[in-house]
Amino acid sequence: MLGFRLRFFLQFIFLVFSATLFSQLRPPIKNFTSVDYNGENQNWDISQASSNHIYVANSKGLLEFNGAVWNLYPSPNESIMRSVKFVNGRIYTGCYMEFGYWKRDDFGVLNYTSLSKNLDIPLVEDEEFWNILELGDLIVFQSKKRIYIYNITNNTFKTIDSDNTITNIAKIGETIYFQKIGEGVFRIEYGADTLVSADPILRANEIINIFQKGNDLLILTQGEGFFDLKDGILTKSNMSSNEFLATLTFYDGIKSKNGYFVLGTISNGVVYVNENGDFLNQISLNNGLLNNTVLSVFEDVQSNIWLGLDNGISYLNTKSPYRVFNDDKGVLGSVYVAEIKNEILYLGTNQGLFYKRLDSFENFKFVKGTKGQVWSLKNINGMLFCAHHSGTFLINNGLATKVANIPGTWDIALLDDNSNFLLQGNYDGLYVLEKSDEGIWALRNKIEGFKNSSRYFETIETTILVNHEYNGVFKLKVDSLFQRVENFSEDRSLKGANSGMVKYKGEILYSYKKGIYVYKEVEEKFKKDTLFSKLYAEEDYESGKLIFDEKKDVLWAFTKSGINFLEYEPLTNTPKINNIALTKDIRNGILGYENILSLGNNKYLMGTTSGFLTTNLNEVVPRKFEIFLDYVSVVKQGGSRKIMYNSEEGDFLADEKNIEIAYYTPEFNKFFDTEYQFKLDGMYNSWSDWTKDHTISFENLPYGKYTFNVRSKIGKELSLNTATYSFKIAKPWYISNTMVVFYILGILLFSFLMHNIYQGYYKKQRQKLIEKNRKELEFAQIQSEKEIIRIKNQKLEAEFKGKSKELAASTMNIIKKNELLTKIKNELSPIKDREAIKPVIQVINENLNQDDDWELFQEAFNNADSKFLKKIKKVHPKLSPNDLKLCAYLRLNLSSKEIAQLLNISPRSVEIKRYRLRKKLNLQHEDNLVNYILTI
Incomplete structure (x- = not known):
C-alpha cells in the first residue's frame, strides 16, 4: 500500500513538474513527417556518416538525408529495418532475417550487399536485428536470441547464442556489454560471453542502456531508474531524479557530449537529465515534438539530438544560441512587447498582459483586468505603464491600475522631459497625463x-511630430500647456506602409522603405x-519599426534577411552595424510590431506570433561548413537519364545537353x-541570386567546355569551399572533328570543282564572247557586205534599169524600124511596077528577117x-530558139502585136506560137503563161 501511495505521489509530482517544464524555453526543433522523407511513420535507429549524411532505419527501408533532400532505399526483403550503423564508408543495416551493408557506387547510388547469406549456420527463426555496434575491425549485429560478430578483414563470423532474450547491447570503451533477461549483464571476451552481474534487479528488469561512470x-x-555497478556490486544511483x-x-x-x-520515453517525449541526475528539460508533443514515443536517440557531430x-x-539544435517558447495551447497569443521590472518579465500580447519571474520554471500568469490587446509597455522613472x-x-x-479610461492607447512618453507629465498617443489623437502631489497619475486633457x-509621436519643446503611415508626418505647434494645437502642417512626401518614428540620442528619426531620415530643426x-540608412537596403525592407535601447546604446532595425543593429565601438567610438541572421520567416514576428528586449549578459528576447524566442549573442559563433555535389543528372533528348558522381570531368555526348546538378551542405539548423x-x-559567368533550391537545371546547352561552381550560405556565413564540376558537351556529329575534316576536304574538292567549273564557265564565256565578237564582226562584215551588196544592187539595179531602158529602147527601135519598113513595104505594094520596086521590097524583107535584130535584142536582154x-x-x-525568143519577148511583157512585129509574123501566128509554147511548158489551162515566165 505504501509503495502504491509513493508511486502515486511521484506521478503527481511528475505531472506538476512537467507542467512547469512546459513553460521553459527549449532548443529549436525541426520536424520531418513521413510525407517529408517519403517513408513509413516509425523510425527505429539513426546513424551518421563521415560526410555528415544522416541515416535512419525506417519501417520501409533506409533513409538518407544530406541536409537538403531525403532519399529512401527500400529494405532488401521489404521488411522493417530495425538498425543502422555507418562504419568506414559502409552503412550496415539489420532487418527481418537479413543483415548486410550498403555502399555507394560510382554513380552515387547505394547498393546493398548481404552478409547474412554468407553464414555457415541458418538464422534463428523470425530473427530481427535490433542493434549494430562497431569495435575496431569487428561489426556486431544483435538480435533477440543471438549476437553475430563479423570480422571485416577476413569476412568471418562468430556467434553468441542465448536461450533468453537479449534486450540491448552497449559499447563501453573497447568492451561490448549486453543483458540476457533472467540471467543478468554479460560482456564479450575473446568471442564468448562472460557474466558481469547476475543481480536480481538486472535479471528482472529490462536494461535500456549502459553508460560509463568513471x-x-x-x-x-x-x-527502476539508474543503478551503479561497481566491482560487480549493484547499488541504486543517488541521482535526484x-x-x-x-x-x-x-x-x-x-549520454551526450x-x-x-537524453532519454527517449514511450508516451512522454524526451527527458534531459544532467550528470548529477537533475532534471533539465522535457520536450514532448505539447511543446514541439511530432510524437511522444521516442524509438531512437542519436547525437550527431554538431551535437544536434536526433529523435x-x-x-x-x-x-534538436542543442548548441543553438537560440531558445524558443512556443505557446502551443494559445494561452499567451502573439507577443507584441516585453519589458522587465523588479526581476519580473512582462509580456504584452493580443490577449492581455502576462508575467513571471525571470529564470523561474513557473508558468506565465495573467494580469487581471488587462484582457485584450496590449500595444506597448514603458518603464518611465521606475514606473511601468x-x-x-x-x-x-x-x-x-x-497588479494593474487603470490611470486613463480613454480607449486605444498606442504609446506613452515623458512630455518634454517633465517627470510630472506624460504624453500618450491614442486612436483619436493625443492626451496628457498628470501626476498629482500624492503621486497618483490621472488624465488631464486631450490636445x-x-x-x-x-x-508614433515625438516632441521638441512645444512641437509634436506625429507619424501616420497613410497620411504622412503631421507637425503640430501647441500652446505651452499642451492643451490645444495652434499651428498644423502635414508632410505627405514621407509616408509608407509600416513606417516608424523614434527618438535616438536627441534626434528624431523617421524610417520607411526609402531609408531613414533625420529631422532638422x-x-x-x-x-x-x-x-x-545603412541599417537596411530598400530591397531588404520589411518594417520601419526602430527600437532604441538607451541602456545598451543600440538602435535596432528589422529586415527581411535579419535583424540589424547600430552600436559604437567602445575604444574608437565609431559606429558599426552588426547583424543577427534571423530572417522574417524564422523570427515569425508581427509585421510592424517587432520587439526586442535585453535580458542582460548579451541575451535578448523577441516576441513571435505564438510566444517568443531568446538569443545569446555570446554563443553566436560562426560555424565552418562545406558544400558538396550530390549528383549530376544528364537527361537525353530521348528521355533516358544517366547519373554521374564524383567524376573529375564529365564527357557528354552531343544529345546530352540537358544537365541537372544537385548539391548540399550537411548542416542541420532549425533557424x-x-x-x-x-x-x-x-x-x-556571374553568380546567381541566393536561393534555397538545392538543384539547378541547364537545358539545351551548346557544345563546349563548362565549369559549374556552387557555394552555400547559412545566415551570413559562406561555405569554406566552392564545389566545382567540369564537363564538356561534344560537338554534334555534323560538326565533329572528323566531319570538319570531311567538310574541309569537301570544301577543297568543291572549290577545285567550282574552280574548274568556273574556269570552264569563264572559258565558255570567253569563247562565247569571242564568238559573239566574231559574230558581231561577221555581222558587221555581213552588214558591210550587205551594204556593199545593197550598193552594188543599187548600182546593178541602176545598170539594170539602164540596160532595161536600153533593151526597151532597142526593142522599140526594132519595132519602129520594122513598123516603118512594113509601112513602106505596104505603101509600095500598090505600085504596079513590081520590078522597079522589087529591089526595094527585097531590101525591106531582108531587113525585116535579119538575125541582127534578134542578136541585138538578145544581147540587150542578157x-x-x-x-x-x-x-x-x-x-x-x-x-527551140524560136520558143526562147517568144519567152524572152513574153518576159518583157510584150503584147502579141508587138511580138508579131518583132518576129515579122502575123499576130495570129504569135497566138499559135504561144499555144504551142504552153504545151511545151506543160502548163494547165488555168495557168497564165506570162505569169509563169515572170516567176522563173
Missing part, C-alpha cells in the same frame, strides 16, 4: 485640434541620413536555412536579165 558502469533500467525516472517507460537513451542524459519517433523524425486597447494602466508586481491616430524638415549560389563558367534564158533552158531543155 571506471564503473551506470545502468538505466526500465521501471531517479525516483521520478522510475515512473517513466523508456525505449532508448544516450556535454554529459547530459526517431513512432511517427516522424525530429532533431501599459498602453492597452481599453486604456492606460500602471503595473506593479503583477484639442488634432484627431488623427497617433501611434533649423530647416524644419526631414533629410535622409546616409549612416542610419538558418541553407542558401545556394551558383555560376556556370562558359555560359553564365544584159538586163542574164539568168533567165539559162534557167528556162535548164527547166525546159526541149525549147
